[in-house]
Amino acid sequence: MRHTILNAFCALITWSAGVQDGNTETLAFLNPVKFRSIVGEGNENKWHNLQLGERTAKIGLALIGTPYLNYTLELSDRLEAPSVNMDGMDCWTFFENALGTARAFSVTVSPEPRDLLRMIELDRYRGGACDGTFLSRLHHLEDWAHDNEQRGLIDDITPALPGAKKLHRKMSYMGKNWESFRQLRCNPSLVPKMQKIEDEISRRGIHYIPKKSVRAIEKHLRDGDVVSIVTTWPGTYTSHVGIVVRDKNGVLRFLHASKNHRQVVLDTRLSEYLAANNKHMGIHVSRPKEVQLSAMDH
Secondary structure, three states, rough: OOHHHHHHHHHHHHHHHHHOOOOOOOEEOOOHHHHHHHHHHOOOOOHHHHHHHHHHHHHHHHHOOOOOOOOOOOOOOOOOOEEEEEEEEEEEHHHHHHHHHHHHHHOOOOOOOHHHHHHHHHHEEEEHOOOOOOHOOOOOHHHHHHHHHOOOOOEEEHOOOOOOOOOOOOOOHHHHHHHHHHHHOHHHHHHHHHHHHHHHHHHHEEEEEEEEHHHHHHHHHHOEEEEEEEEOOOOOOOOEEEEEOOOOOOOOEEEEEEEEEEEEEEEEEEEHHHHHHOOOEEEEEEEEEEHHHHHHHH
16 A cells, blocks of 8 residues: 555645646645644543544544535546545545544554555545545445445444344435536546446445434444434435544534534534434444554555
8 A cells, every 4th residue: 555655645746736737736635733733632642542432532522623625635637646634624534534543543653644644545445545546535435334344444333233224225426416526527437437336335235223213322332433324315325424422421422524513513412413404314333443554555
């Protein structure tokens, strides 16, 4: 993976210098000062001694107030490369930045931006490697969970939770709405390949906990568990994602980058958050695992 991230990073630097998209400015890692501040807080409080989930929750809480910002990964018409934006995050980049930083603490006491980029590539890309193409990125949370579980990076604990059900639905959102996605719009030849990916996700299906059963299973969840919101929307399984954190009163709350609040927030009790929206159908829960060093050196 070190070779793939280096090649993608070098390509991104070439692109951002103006070879391909001269009117667009980007960096592979935006605001490393903020990242190093969080690392400093972690060092001071010895977060590296915590379990991964607790570490992830601490970092997620440190990110509260970060502005909500969508499309931070759409950096080029054609090039795909691992990147981090600490100035703004959407729901997905929030949880992967929190988790990636937590994992970086497990391999070095004082992580640098390059360490987080390595963790992001391992988590965000199919098979843990970015090959510079749009389709090497995992674009659906259901596909992310499947791919990461296959590689031993998470446990999908949903099927073992009381009240779990299996859901099959025709996945078609990106394939049908391809003009809404920069790289698909600029490279229509990728659309049939994206449709095949969505067909495979449709065949696999997902397990979920209906929202009427979520309050009863909250006691089984831990700090740092990744909770994907299963939606009633057609053409997709999930619509949002965050992590859960138990507050000082023992209440399991939803920590996420909120489009409504326009920032990262520690929201209400998870079951109450779900009940407040009639398009929320339930949840899927992934429990991240520590990264094995061998997985980072393929």
